[in-house]
Amino acid sequence: MKTYVARRLLALLPVALVVATVAFILIHLAPGDPASVIAGPDATPDDVRRIERQLGLDAPLPVQLVRWYGRLARGDLGQSIFLRKPVTDAILDRVEPTLLLTLFAIAVSVAIGVPAGVISARHHNTGTDQALMVVALLGVSIPNFLLGLLFILFFSVWLGWFPVAGYSPLEYGWALTLRSLVLPAFALGLVQSALIARVTRSSMLDVLREQFITAGRAKGLAERAVVYKHALKNAMIPTITIIGISFAILISGAVVVETVFNIPGLGRLIISAVLRRDYPIIQGVVLCIAGVYMLINLVVDLSYIVFDPRVRYQ
Amino acid sequence: MSVIALPRAEPVPRRASPGWLALITRRKTTLAGAVLMLVMVLVSALAPVLASDPGHMDVARRLSAPGRAHWFGTDDVGRDVWSRVVYGARLSLLVGAAVVGLSFAIGVVCGLAAGYYRRLDNIIMRVMDGLMAFPAIVLAIALMAALGSSVVNVIVAIGVVNAPRVARVVRGSVLVIRETSYVEAARALGASDGVMIVRHVLPNCLSPVIVQGSFVFAAAVLTEAALSFLGVGVPPYVPSWGVILAEGRLYIQQAPWLVIYPGVAIMLTIFGLNLFGDGLRDLLDPKVRGLATERQRAA
Numbered sequence: 044m045k046t047y048v049a050r051r052l053l054a055l056l057p058v059a060l061v062v063a064t065v066a067f068i069l070i071h072l073a074p075g076d077p078a079s080v081i082a083g084p085d086a087t088p089d090d091v092r093r094i095e096r097q098l099g100l101d102a103p104l105p106v107q108l109v110r111w112y113g114r115l116a117r118g119d120l121g122q123s124i125f126l127r128k129p130v131t132d133a134i135l136d137r138v139e140p141t142l143l144l145t146l147f148a149i150a151v152s153v154a155i156g157v158p159a160g161v162i163s164a165r166h167h168n169t170g171t172d173q174a175l176m177v178v179a180l181l182g183v184s185i186p187n188f189l190l191g192l193l194f195i196l197f198f199s200v201w202l203g204w205f206p207v208a209g210y211s212p213l214e215y216g217w218a219l220t221l222r223s224l225v226l227p228a229f230a231l232g233l234v235q236s237a238l239i240a241r242v243t244r245s246s247m248l249d250v251l252r253e254q255f256i257t258a259g260r261a262k263g264l265a266e267r268a269v270v271y272k273h274a275l276k277n278a279m280i281p282t283i284t285i286i287g288i289s290f291a292i293l294i295s296g297a298v299v300v301e302t303v304f305n306i307p308g309l310g311r312l313i314i315s316a317v318l319r320r321d322y323p324i325i326q327g328v329v330l331c332i333a334g335v336y337m338l339i340n341l342v343v344d345l346s347y348i349v350f351d352p353r354v355r356y357q
Numbered sequence: 358m359s360v361i362a363l364p365r366a367e368p369v370p371r372r373a374s375p376g377w378l379a380l381i382t383r384r385k386t387t388l389a390g391a392v393l394m395l396v397m398v399l400v401s402a403l404a405p406v407l408a409s410d411p412g413h414m415d416v417a418r419r420l421s422a423p424g425r426a427h428w429f430g431t432d433d434v435g436r437d438v439w440s441r442v443v444y445g446a447r448l449s450l451l452v453g454a455a456v457v458g459l460s461f462a463i464g465v466v467c468g469l470a471a472g473y474y475r476r477l478d479n480i481i482m483r484v485m486d487g488l489m490a491f492p493a494i495v496l497a498i499a500l501m502a503a504l505g506s507s508v509v510n511v512i513v514a515i516g517v518v519n520a521p522r523v524a525r526v527v528r529g530s531v532l533v534i535r536e537t538s539y540v541e542a543a544r545a546l547g548a549s550d551g552v553m554i555v556r557h558v559l560p561n562c563l564s565p566v567i568v569q570g571s572f573v574f575a576a577a578v579l580t581e582a583a584l585s586f587l588g589v590g591v592p593p594y595v596p597s598w599g600v601i602l603a604e605g606r607l608y609i610q611q612a613p614w615l616v617i618y619p620g621v622a623i624m625l626t627i628f629g630l631n632l633f634g635d636g637l638r639d640l641l642d643p644k645v646r647g648l649a650t651e652r653q654r655a656a
Contacts, residue, residue, distance in 0.1 A: 061487020065496075072503035180635070184628035186579050188586055189620045192606060196613050207609075295492030299583050303606065313495070317502040317589050329499045333491045340490075
């Protein structure tokens with residue numbers, strides 16, 4: 044088990060190196076000299092030189108790259124050009140809504156996806172199963188930002204149940220926060236629940252064909268115990284994987300859905316940074332999200348130790 | 358000149374192998390997906406006939422509801438939404454096809470190289486893993502920030518994001534195929550690496566790649582719409598479903614048709630591609646299973 048954990052941790056290193064390098068390259072991909080692109084068309088040569096110095100763009104490329112790794116290792120993401128504060132502060136200011144939205148959405152997608160998958164598997168090849176799976180495929184086909192817009196149209200404009208857009212921070216009370224996140228969380232989570240349902244169904248179907256299930260039924264266990272105690276636990280491994288992946292997908296989905304609902308999170312931060320060519324912010328947000336993504340994948344890998352005893356003996 | 362008479366071969370009765378069309382039409386869902394895609398292709402091809410100039414503004418009739426003059430209504434500067442949705446289909450199709458082309462060009466080459474040459478495997482796949490450590494939409498946004506807004510850059514950004522996914526699928530099947538007995542036989546006969554890859558390995562790893570193609574296409578259409586919706590995709594004057602939705606968001610109370618029609622267009626397109634892709638996967642599956650048995654035999 045220790046070697047398994049060590050191997051997983053070690054495998055992260057090259058990936059992290061590539062991620063850091065890609066984020067570094069971003070700023071140099073822009074056609075022309077990055078400093079003058081950032082400074083904009085109205086900048087004086089002095090402005091350009093100031094930005095060049097500020098971003099360390101006056102050093103040779105390999106030196107810049109090494110400095111970049113060094114700064115990242117210390118957790119320094121640099122200064123925002125437009126907001127005039129450290130990138131880490133800018134990100135921390137915006138993390139709350141994105142994190143809450145993602146957690147809410149994952150709760151929605153698991154609460155709907157797992158039961159739907161189990162029901163579909165139990166009633167395999169019946170009308171219920173087919174209807175659920177067509178709905179799931181339809182669900183996978185709706186982009187989250189579109190579903191968000193349709194939700195606003197239906198629940199906010201026509202029915203008037205929810206605010207059209209906006210976010211109420213936690214400091215004004217969690218009830219208001221929750222209310223402002225209901226539509227965005229469902230817009231995000233429903234699409235993902237379709238994926239979770241499809242995976243849960245197929246892995247349940249595989250497990251229900253196993254001999255220990257037949258054995259369980261033969262010794263007279265109640266169908267509920269067979270399905271929920273024995274089958275579900277064994278079917279959870281692919282489901283856990285997909286939930287982990289979903290979490291990562293939902294964070295990036297939140298980036299898009301935030302724009303639909305005018306939620307001031309990381310998504311709004313990166314989009315406004317793109318429009319203002321504030322490269323340090325873009326790099327920072329991209330690195331932050333990729334970091335979370337990698338961390339989640341690691342947690343998923345390590346969770347197999349709990350769910351699949353075979354991994355422990357590797 | 359002598360003629361050697363060979364015993365005349367009895368014509369082997371050809372096993373009725375169902376053609377592509379028959380295979381696709383066999384399952385209703387696959388057929389439905391194919392029909393949806395065909396409709397999209399036809400609509401894009403006939404766009405100049407079906408629709409008027411998508412950029413024509415008629416400010417006097419701004420935000421008018423769907424009716425006989427404008428089937429899908431008009432937008433905030435009086436442009437015909439039907440025309441914009443039709444030309445949007447053209448853009449989606451173009452972006453989807455170009456992204457599949459680009460990500461396959463990169464992905465197939467990298468996947469073949471990584472799967473076939475053991476020495477390259479580690480370095481290529483670590484780079485691909487690194488690229489896949491970014492969520493697709495976030496990497497696409499970042500690339501668009503660096504490249505600037507244009508249709509070509511959207512294609513490049515989405516293509517680069519999807520290439521590692523293709524590479525992974527190709528590498529996976531190459532690893533299986535290179536252990537098969539027919540590849541071993543070809544090697545024993547002295548086939549060069551080039552011949553081996555092009556004649557023996559590539560054709561046999563195509564079917565999972567083709568299935569991947571329909572999903573990459575769907576992802577490309579979705580990502581383009583999302584990027585354009587966020588304002589970092591195609592320039593605002595290009596008729597794109599994402600651009601229409603972004604404008605529609607601002608007028609959602611007065612003009613819901615700005616959201617509904619392009620929304621339905623996106624949904625039907627992705628639904629069609631998913632149905633078709635699912636059908637294709639099931640259809641091509643027996644071959645993948647055939648490979649698995651081949652692998653067991655080799656082991």
